[in-house]
Amino acid sequence: MADNILTVKDLRVRFRTAGLVKALVNRIEDPFIDAVMKVSFSLGRGETFGLVGESGSGKTTLGRAIIGLVRAQEGSINYDGSELIGLGDKQYRSIRRNIAMMFQDPVASLSPRKTVRASITEPFRIHKMGVANLGEEARRLLDLVGLHQGFMGAYPHQLSGGQARRVGVARALALEPKVIIADEPTAGLDVSVQGEILNLMNRLQRELGLSYLIITHNLPVVRHVSDKLAIMYLGRFVEQGTTKEIFERPAHPYTLGLLAAVPEPDPDKRRDKLELQGEIPSLMRRPSGCEFHTRCPFVQKKCLEVAPKYEEVAPGHWASCHFPFPDPADAKAVGPGAMPGMGNVPYAPGAAGEERLAAGAAMGDSMKKDIFRGSR
Amino acid sequence: MSQNDLVLDVRDLSVSFRTGRGKVRALRHVDITVPKNKIVGIVGESGCGKSTLINSVLRLLAPNAIIEPGSQVDFLGDDVIKMSNSQLTDLRGQRISMVFQDPMTALNPVISVGTQMTDILYRLKIPMAEKRKRAADMLAQVGIPDAQRRLEDFPHQFSGGMRQRICIAMALMMNPALLIADEPTTALDVTLEAQIIHLMKELREKFECSMLFVSHNLGLIAELCDEVIVMYAGEVVEQGEVHDLFHRAAHPYTRMLLECDPARIAEARQELPTITGSVPDMIDLPPGCIFAPRCPRRYEPCDASPPEPYAVSDQHSARCFLVRDGR
Numbered sequence: 001m002a003d004n005i006l007t008v009k010d011l012r013v014r015f016r017t018a019g020l021v022k023a024l025v026n027r028i029e030d031p032f033i034d035a036v037m038k039v040s041f042s043l044g045r046g047e048t049f050g051l052v053g054e055s056g057s058g059k060t061t062l063g064r065a066i067i068g069l070v071r072a073q074e075g076s077i078n079y080d081g082s083e084l085i086g087l088g089d090k091q092y093r094s095i096r097r098n099i100a101m102m103f104q105d106p107v108a109s110l111s112p113r114k115t116v117r118a119s120i121t122e123p124f125r126i127h128k129m130g131v132a133n134l135g136e137e138a139r140r141l142l143d144l145v146g147l148h149q150g151f152m153g154a155y156p157h158q159l160s161g162g163q164a165r166r167v168g169v170a171r172a173l174a175l176e177p178k179v180i181i182a183d184e185p186t187a188g189l190d191v192s193v194q195g196e197i198l199n200l201m202n203r204l205q206r207e208l209g210l211s212y213l214i215i216t217h218n219l220p221v222v223r224h225v226s227d228k229l230a231i232m233y234l235g236r237f238v239e240q241g242t243t244k245e246i247f248e249r250p251a252h253p254y255t256l257g258l259l260a261a262v263p264e265p266d267p268d269k270r271r272d273k274l275e276l277q278g279e280i281p282s283l284m285r286r287p288s289g290c291e292f293h294t295r296c297p298f299v300q301k302k303c304l305e306v307a308p309k310y311e312e313v314a315p316g317h318w319a320s321c322h323f324p325f326p327d328p329a330d331a332k333a334v335g336p337g338a339m340p341g342m343g344n345v346p347y348a349p350g351a352a353g354e355e356r357l358a359a360g361a362a363m364g365d366s367m368k369k370d371i372f373r374g375s376r
Numbered sequence: 377m378s379q380n381d382l383v384l385d386v387r388d389l390s391v392s393f394r395t396g397r398g399k400v401r402a403l404r405h406v407d408i409t410v411p412k413n414k415i416v417g418i419v420g421e422s423g424c425g426k427s428t429l430i431n432s433v434l435r436l437l438a439p440n441a442i443i444e445p446g447s448q449v450d451f452l453g454d455d456v457i458k459m460s461n462s463q464l465t466d467l468r469g470q471r472i473s474m475v476f477q478d479p480m481t482a483l484n485p486v487i488s489v490g491t492q493m494t495d496i497l498y499r500l501k502i503p504m505a506e507k508r509k510r511a512a513d514m515l516a517q518v519g520i521p522d523a524q525r526r527l528e529d530f531p532h533q534f535s536g537g538m539r540q541r542i543c544i545a546m547a548l549m550m551n552p553a554l555l556i557a558d559e560p561t562t563a564l565d566v567t568l569e570a571q572i573i574h575l576m577k578e579l580r581e582k583f584e585c586s587m588l589f590v591s592h593n594l595g596l597i598a599e600l601c602d603e604v605i606v607m608y609a610g611e612v613v614e615q616g617e618v619h620d621l622f623h624r625a626a627h628p629y630t631r632m633l634l635e636c637d638p639a640r641i642a643e644a645r646q647e648l649p650t651i652t653g654s655v656p657d658m659i660d661l662p663p664g665c666i667f668a669p670r671c672p673r674r675y676e677p678c679d680a681s682p683p684e685p686y687a688v689s690d691q692h693s694a695r696c697f698l699v700r701d702g703r
């Protein structure tokens with residue numbers, strides 16, 4: 001029985017990209033972009049949900065929409081039974097206290113002229129919460145994140161990367177939220193410090209019963225910290241499922257490409273092929289059919305014309321691709337057409353599988369091998 | 377290896393910074409070589425002295441820096457430390473080029489890409505049309521589509537990944553003997569990072585240039601480099617051929633660094649390994665091994681005097697008493 005603290009449904013966030021005149025001059029027919037396009041997911045109580053995608057895919061905007069920093073045009077955000085969309089400011093504020101955001105780049109997001117003490121107690125002021133003893137609160141928060149009380153009077157530039165992150169965590173914890181949205185919590189940190197921050201977040205999750213939405217482009221990290229995972233492309237989820245499932249059986253070519261792009265720290269596992277060419281297209285010009293087709297190494301004619309449905313490829317595992325990669329776990333036998341590039345993965349082709357195989361025949365075996373080796 | 381096979385030969389380089397608190401001993405007795413046509417990776421956590429090392433090679437150190445006596449930076453037979461200003465200008469512009477983490481460090485936002493590229497060739501007495509052709513060729517080589525036309529464009533008209541490609545093209549315009557790349561992909565997405573690394577591999581075959589590649593990303597170092605130098609708190613603690621380093625790391629710090637990389641941990645786990653403690657203050661150095669305060673293998677000799685680089689095997693050495701004592 002799923003016990004979800006946060007449920008987002010068909011959420012859509014549009015931005016105006018250009019003024020009316022500029023739009024006319026540049027012949028932009030539609031001066032809006034959909035930074036988040038009908039996204040749905042739920043965050044279980046005490047769970048960690050990872051949100052992965054290249055920059056510009058809409059991850060931060062989704063996080064900001066959830067805490068109400070940008071307005072969602074459509075859809076629903078349900079926090080523990082209460083609908084947040086359409087609430088008045090005052091009601092929103094009281095519920096919103098339960099959701100905190102840790103912003104990307106803590107040094108930049110902390111005010112350079114504020115001491116650590118002032119920064120971490122700022123949420124009390126913003127939410128107009130009278131607190132009897134701010135100093136005591138500050139001490140409690142520093143203690144929670146393992147920072148020495150001596151940091152109370154320090155300024156952001158005096159902190160190391162890891163210390164600044166801890167201050168960011170302390171600030172997010174100020175109002176005792178239930179949900180924390182962490183935007184790239186370890187970007188720019190050294191690996192040893194990265195582990196410290198993730199371990200701290202993990203401990204706090206257990207001790208305080210927090211639920212996390214972690215936004216990151218770091219797949220090796222997300223594999224260790226998140227229970228569920230969504231892959232975002234041009235504002236949409238293209239794949240979603242348990243982290244284990246997605247790492248073991250990625251269904252969408254984009255997910256495979258992302259996994260294959262992570263270099264392994266082993267000189268014997270160098271890649272001689274590149275899986276994902278090109279860059280993310282502009283939101284102003286969404287490609288026809290499957291929006292990933294401009295970069296997909298497996299693109300077929302159908303992909304240019306028909307948008308794939310976002311469908312369940314295995315229980316709890318969703319993907320939008322006409323030719324999702326087969327689920328080897330479901331296969332009972334080694335099918336006669338087992339894909340040569342897939343090593344000894346058993347595979348019985350189904351209806352979609354036949355088409356997939358045809359697609360497979362069209363591309364080089366070495367490419368498939370590389371992709372699967374890259375994704376392990 | 378004979379002297380002639382080396383593009384860069386750094387010997388006993390020590391650099392300090394004068395500060396109000398005292399002398400920050402940012403680099404101590406650093407030995408590094410870059411052989412011809414090889415990619416040498418430098419890996420180490422922030423603050424370990426990677427930038428100070430590069431800035432020493434280019435003689436671009438901050439005014440409060442002191443290059444300690446006895447230091448030697450030999451570039452193709454010339455001692456960079458003794459170079460005159462005009463020699464240095466030549467060195468930086470023509471013989472060594474740099475690619476930075478942020479492409480905008482090297483690009484001028486108000487000058488077209490084509491002009492910036494042809495400006496690099498200011499010394500060549502060839503017609504402008506020829507220079508523009510070279511610039512367009514170079515842009516095409518680094519994977520900029522429609523290169524000829526895009527010479528007219530300004531840096532902001534390119535994406536972040538494309539800008540970094542332009543920086544690489546600019547760095548290669550003069551066919552430098554050494555290319556130094558300081559965290560060139562750190563600001564990019566993994567997909568673009570993979571593309572840039574792939575490009576660097578291709579270009580290295582084509583241009584036969586040597587490279588000093590600085591990164592804190594172990595995966596990238598393993599992917600691209602022939603030799604690896606591991607730095608910790610201003611010292612080279614281990615150096616060797618890339619396989620030796622990743623498969624037979626000898627220094628406890630290198631081993632711990634490798635263990636911390638989440639990409640190397642086969643099973644998903646909640647608690648990630650860390651290196652306890654923090655980097656020592658480089659004003660007040662411990663008398664023994666620099667890593668001793670954090671080292672799980674620390675034993676008697678470690679606190680008495682600093683270890684020297686001891687040979688693990690041919691071409692592979694580590695500054696650790698365990699190696700000397702065969703433990």
Ligand SMILES: Nc1ncnc2c1ncn2[C@@H]1O[C@H](COP(=O)(O)OP(=O)(O)O)[C@@H](O)[C@H]1O
Nearest residue numbers: 015016035054055056057058059060061062283
């Ligand atoms: N306030 C805004 N106004 C207009 N466009 C925006 C705004 N915020 C973000 N965008 C655009 O929305 C898209 C998604 O951005 P973002 O959510 O920051 O992506 P990510 O966090 O995945 O990198 C980008 O194209 C970005 O330029």
Ligand SMILES: Nc1ncnc2c1ncn2[C@@H]1O[C@H](COP(=O)(O)OP(=O)(O)O)[C@@H](O)[C@H]1O
Nearest residue numbers: 393400402421422423424425426427428429438
């Ligand atoms: N101009 C300077 N004055 C004082 N200390 C400096 C200066 N430049 C660098 N340092 C110190 O020298 C050490 C090495 O820095 P740096 O070379 O930038 O490391 P990295 O590039 O590996 O992060 C750090 O402790 C840094 O604080």
Ligand code: SF4
Nearest residue numbers: 290293296303321322
């Ligand atoms: S639908 Fe086609 S283009 Fe889109 S991801 Fe699947 S195979 Fe690639």
Ligand code: SF4
Nearest residue numbers: 665668671678696697
């Ligand atoms: S010399 Fe001693 S303290 Fe230093 S790394 Fe080796 S074992 Fe550890």
Ligand SMILES: [Mg+2]
Nearest residue numbers: 059060061104
């Ligand atoms: Mg973002």
Ligand SMILES: [Mg+2]
Nearest residue numbers: 423426427428
């Ligand atoms: Mg640096």
